Amino acid sequence: MEKTWVACNSCGSxxxxxxxxxxxxxxxxxxxxxxxxHGAIVDQNSKSLPNLIQASDKPxxxxxWAPWCGPCLSFAPTYEAVSxxxxxxxxxxxxxxxxxxQAGAMYGVRGIPTLVVFTGGMEAQRISGALPAxxxxxxxxxxxxxxxxxxxx
Numbered sequence: 001m002e003k004t005w006v007a008c009n010s011c012g013s014x015x016x017x018x019x020x021x022x023x024x025x026x027x028x029x030x031x032x033x034x035x036x037x038h039g040a041i042v043d044q045n046s047k048s049l050p051n052l053i054q055a056s057d058k059p060x061x062x063x064x065w066a067p068w069c070g071p072c073l074s075f076a077p078t079y080e081a082v083s084x085x086x087x088x089x090x091x092x093x094x095x096x097x098x099x100x101x102q103a104g105a106m107y108g109v110r111g112i113p114t115l116v117v118f119t120g121g122m123e124a125q126r127i128s129g130a131l132p133a134x135x136x137x138x139x140x141x142x143x144x145x146x147x148x149x150x151x152x153x
Contacts, residue, residue: 005056007048014055041092046103053118060091060118064109066098072113075130117143
């Protein structure tokens with residue numbers, strides 16, 4: 001059974017959630033608050049993101065964005081479509097830097113949208129700007145787990 005990772009935005013606890021339960025409103029195993037899913041994407045903040053980065057055995061793709069940013073809004077459907085396509089291999093995260101400016105500052109985000117891939121608790125790659133789907137998937141392929149590597153949770 002394939003699972004994904006999510007950190008609770010309330011208590012920071014990291015949870016593993018089976019893909020088939022994502023649409024069923026899963027709750028945190030520690031504090032019982034709703035986990036921050038929308039589709040295959042996880043909303044995280046400055047409290048929960050570091051915990052998720054350290055715990056996940058899958059690469060984490062983070063979209064640092066803001067609701068007033070035109071390129072961020074135009075990239076959102078691409079990010080969502082790619083998250084559905086590659087959700088078994090990566091954990092897709094969105095961080096609203098307007099709602100949580102500290103999150104952007106913690107990771108040195110200077111412009112938005114900024115996409116960062118974390119692997120094994122470390123930043124693996126970064127790019128700024130909205131990408132068309134083909135370029136986004138090509139960029140992600142550089143962070144794809146090596147063939148034969150166990151990415152199951």
